[in-house]
Amino acid sequence: MRQYARLRDAKLNKIRILREHRSFPHASDSMKLLLIEDEKELSRSIIEYIKDEGYVCTCSYSFIDASKNINDYEYDCVVVDLTLPGGSGLELIRQLKTVQPATGIIIISAKNSLDDKLAGLDLGADDYLTKPFHLAELNSRIKSVLRRRFYSGSSSVIINELRIEPEKHEVFVHDGEIALTKKEFDILLYLATNKEKVLTKEGILEHIWGDDAATFDSLDFVYTHIKNLRKKLIAGNCGDYIKSVYGIGYKFSAL
Amino acid sequence: MKLLHSITRKYIVSAVSVLILFTVAMYVLVNTILDSSINEQLMGTKGRIVSNYPGGSLKVFPFIEIDEVASIPPHTADMLKDTLIYNTAEHEQEVFREYVSYQELHHSPHKITLRLSLIEKEDLIWAFSAAFGLFSALLLLALFIVNKKTTAALFAPFYRTLAQMRNFSLRSSVPLALENGDIDEFKELNTILSELTARARKEYTAVKEFSENASHELQTPLAIVTSKLDLLIQKENLDDEEKLLIEAMYQNIGRLTHLNKALLLLSQIETAGYFEPADVDFAREVRSELDAMMPIAEYKNITVTSSIEPMRPVTANPMLVHILVKNLLSNALKHNHDGGTIAVRAEENSFVIENTGAAPESGTEILFDRFQKSGASDDSIGLGLAVVKEICTLYHFGVEYVYAGGMHTVTVRLTGIHQSN
Numbered sequence: 001m002r003q004y005a006r007l008r009d010a011k012l013n014k015i016r017i018l019r020e021h022r023s024f025p026h027a028s029d030s031m032k033l034l035l036i037e038d039e040k041e042l043s044r045s046i047i048e049y050i051k052d053e054g055y056v057c058t059c060s061y062s063f064i065d066a067s068k069n070i071n072d073y074e075y076d077c078v079v080v081d082l083t084l085p086g087g088s089g090l091e092l093i094r095q096l097k098t099v100q101p102a103t104g105i106i107i108i109s110a111k112n113s114l115d116d117k118l119a120g121l122d123l124g125a126d127d128y129l130t131k132p133f134h135l136a137e138l139n140s141r142i143k144s145v146l147r148r149r150f151y152s153g154s155s156s157v158i159i160n161e162l163r164i165e166p167e168k169h170e171v172f173v174h175d176g177e178i179a180l181t182k183k184e185f186d187i188l189l190y191l192a193t194n195k196e197k198v199l200t201k202e203g204i205l206e207h208i209w210g211d212d213a214a215t216f217d218s219l220d221f222v223y224t225h226i227k228n229l230r231k232k233l234i235a236g237n238c239g240d241y242i243k244s245v246y247g248i249g250y251k252f253s254a255l
Numbered sequence: 256m257k258l259l260h261s262i263t264r265k266y267i268v269s270a271v272s273v274l275i276l277f278t279v280a281m282y283v284l285v286n287t288i289l290d291s292s293i294n295e296q297l298m299g300t301k302g303r304i305v306s307n308y309p310g311g312s313l314k315v316f317p318f319i320e321i322d323e324v325a326s327i328p329p330h331t332a333d334m335l336k337d338t339l340i341y342n343t344a345e346h347e348q349e350v351f352r353e354y355v356s357y358q359e360l361h362h363s364p365h366k367i368t369l370r371l372s373l374i375e376k377e378d379l380i381w382a383f384s385a386a387f388g389l390f391s392a393l394l395l396l397a398l399f400i401v402n403k404k405t406t407a408a409l410f411a412p413f414y415r416t417l418a419q420m421r422n423f424s425l426r427s428s429v430p431l432a433l434e435n436g437d438i439d440e441f442k443e444l445n446t447i448l449s450e451l452t453a454r455a456r457k458e459y460t461a462v463k464e465f466s467e468n469a470s471h472e473l474q475t476p477l478a479i480v481t482s483k484l485d486l487l488i489q490k491e492n493l494d495d496e497e498k499l500l501i502e503a504m505y506q507n508i509g510r511l512t513h514l515n516k517a518l519l520l521l522s523q524i525e526t527a528g529y530f531e532p533a534d535v536d537f538a539r540e541v542r543s544e545l546d547a548m549m550p551i552a553e554y555k556n557i558t559v560t561s562s563i564e565p566m567r568p569v570t571a572n573p574m575l576v577h578i579l580v581k582n583l584l585s586n587a588l589k590h591n592h593d594g595g596t597i598a599v600r601a602e603e604n605s606f607v608i609e610n611t612g613a614a615p616e617s618g619t620e621i622l623f624d625r626f627q628k629s630g631a632s633d634d635s636i637g638l639g640l641a642v643v644k645e646i647c648t649l650y651h652f653g654v655e656y657v658y659a660g661g662m663h664t665v666t667v668r669l670t671g672i673h674q675s676n
Binding site: 039041042045046048049110111114130131132133134135136183197198200202203220221224245246247248249 | 471472474475477478479480481482483485486488489495498499501502505506508509512530550551554574
């Protein structure tokens, strides 16, 4: 218990410091991430994709190793697969909740099982992502969890003149509000949280429609939304950051 | 023919044949006995007449006639025959056994004619036949009733087993409760059936688990390939041709993922008790799905009209109802044309979607089968309606799909026997 109290105090202290700095996401150098995934290739892809985000990433490929890491070190966010050699990811979540309850938890599982999902969320996981997923999706979920965990209510994504308030669903350019539809907002936030990355039309469609995306077979629909979104942003004097990538999709580039 | 009828019929046929044979034998026997007894009686009477007769003529018509004759005709033996004699009292012909014998009585030749009425014999045979007939009829009736009752009772466990087997489902996990009677054969039948069904269920479960596991196992490589493509497209120096190649890969991995999820869903629906039922407001689900598809319908220039009335309460898994409604609505969107229409109607007991669209290349009913597509150019995976059908089967909803006059009409009826499992 003493250890738990110590960890909690450390965590709360950190949250305080982070809040004072209000520098999310770019000063997130200190954000520590634990990736628990036994498929090394998938692990490698995830690490490669999020390396620019400046997290300190640790990988565990087995239950025992993950359990050791959870009990020995402190993490801000843990991405955990449910089926692991040596034990269940759910058990790891239980351990996490005991030793460091403030840690954000994202489950990634091959099982699209409602029971697992509910069990995971009941144990205190923040999110559940079914394999296969787009890396951009995982990235945006991690950021969303970190935002909710450490910047509750006061987080904003700021890129030059553009300021996105994820909690309030508001977008400002030079402090002037831009009215967006829900889908446009979701797309903008998705693109912005994955800035400088090429995102596929499929990934964007899935992000805004969830599991139902495939049934609507309307990739062109994404195009229309993005066209409107760009128009609105430009009309509000925002730089034209959303670039289309031939054949594949789009990229939010502020460079 | 029913087993019980067949058994009863066989019993009756053999009983009747035995009775007929028995009757014939009885008749012959009784007739012979009565005949010989009458003959003996006549001969006995003659014997007494020969030894004790005082002489002269005697006539007691029609029973005894003793006449003196001139001489005994040569080569005459005693003669027995049946003859008819008119009975003046009863005004009818009566059958008599007549015994004629020529004898020397007190040294003069006599012709002795003795007669005995056969009426008694006939009466006796009639009485006997009547009694026997009545007895036979009663016997048959008793046989019939007893047979029917006992065989029905004997075969009751068999029929209960039949009824159970008729309702047997591989998908159900409810064990067969076969009733064992006293009959060894039925016990054996039940044992064999229990083993057979248990084995069938076990194998069915194994196949299902296999396909479920296969689907799960496929998710991981799909996730890896997707992630590698996600990394590949971040490369700065991709040319347009390469980008198109990657996009084609994405699209097909997307299809594969979708296909895999649908297969997984199908095998999960087949697993009894996998999806927990709850009270679902079907109409609300229809409304929310309609709202969700509106932007796409607008985008595709399809006019959607709807009339949604409250629907009867349904006990089903909310996710499955959501999938059911979503699959049907997205089909109506997908297989439609620019400027087309969709009309959605929800009423107390039914949910109807009508939409314009090209005629299906095959019959509408087979589109409910797995991997049936309405057109060759269609890049859908052909499982949408199969999923709909499985869900409808699970909750005993009726579903039909009609194409007529350029309109596709899918009707889901909630009127089926409602059952929550």
